[in-house]
Amino acid sequence: GENVEQHPSTLSVQEGDSAVIKCTYSDSASNYFPWYKQELGKGPQLIIDIRSNVGEKKDQRIAVTLNKTAKHFSLHITETQPEDSAVYFCAALGGSQGNLIFGKGTKLSVKP
Amino acid sequence: GAGVSQSPSNKVTEKGKDVELRCDPISGHTALYWYRQSLGQGLEFLIYFQGNSAPDKSGLPSDRFSAERTGGSVSTLTIQRTQQEDSAVYLCASSEPPDYGYTFGSGTRLTVV
Numbered sequence: 001g002e003n004v005e006q007h008p009s010t011l012s013v014q015e016g017d018s019a020v021i022k023c024t025y026s027d028s029a030s031n032y033f034p035w036y037k038q039e040l041g042k043g044p045q046l047i048i049d050i051r052s053n054v055g056e057k058k059d060q061r062i063a064v065t066l067n068k069t070a071k072h073f074s075l076h077i078t079e080t081q082p083e084d085s086a087v088y089f090c091a092a093l094g095g096s097q098g099n100l101i102f103g104k105g106t107k108l109s110v111k112p
Numbered sequence: 113g114a115g116v117s118q119s120p121s122n123k124v125t126e127k128g129k130d131v132e133l134r135c136d137p138i139s140g141h142t143a144l145y146w147y148r149q150s151l152g153q154g155l156e157f158l159i160y161f162q163g164n165s166a167p168d169k170s171g172l173p174s175d176r177f178s179a180e181r182t183g184g185s186v187s188t189l190t191i192q193r194t195q196q197e198d199s200a201v202y203l204c205a206s207s208e209p210p211d212y213g214y215t216f217g218s219g220t221r222l223t224v225v
């Protein structure tokens with residue numbers, strides 16, 4: 001089945017800097033890759049997603065890139081703000097599965 | 113409803129007791145999922161319902177765990193003879209269809225003492 005690895009597990013940046021979180025997946029048939037943001041005491045919230053027929057997608061300060069050949073995808077946050085501080089999860093939907101497989105998460109801290 | 117609703121938000125139970133956790137998905141979403149999140153850990157898949165198909169139970173950790181979904185809407189996750197290692201946040205999500213973004217509830221924090 002699908003396996004998703006996520007790095008780094010923690011990331012600390014200064015306000016205004018960029019943050020990059022990387023994930024790799026194992027199932028070459030995977031075709032859907034969402035990213036979730038989880039704030040303390042809340043459920044994860046979808047922030048951006050990308051499908052396998054697209055290489056990059058942007059939404060204001062966040063972007064996701066996908067390299068299907070290398071089986072990795074990344075989340076890029078520019079001009080970080082303190083409210084970006086949270087745990088971020090990547091996920092992949094495998095070709096033979098009906099459920100998302102999640103990475104172990106990255107705790108992002110943005111220091112003012 | 114506007115979002116996925118889970119109840120209770122917190123549950124403390126004694127070891128050995130049974131517990132039931134409830135999930136109300138977004139109206140019209142045919143796919144419903146249960147995940148478990150232990151302290152500081154990622155999301156562990158438990159079970160997945162899609163329409164009227166038989167559920168995918170491949171993530172349930174033991175036969176003490178079971179779930180049902182009545183009328184294609186509300187779902188209940190039942191844990192029998194709870195153990196301390198069952199302590200975690202249990203998250204429910206729904207989507208339409210399965211390869212679209214999930215909407216998660218706020219979870220039920222289960223503490224087994």
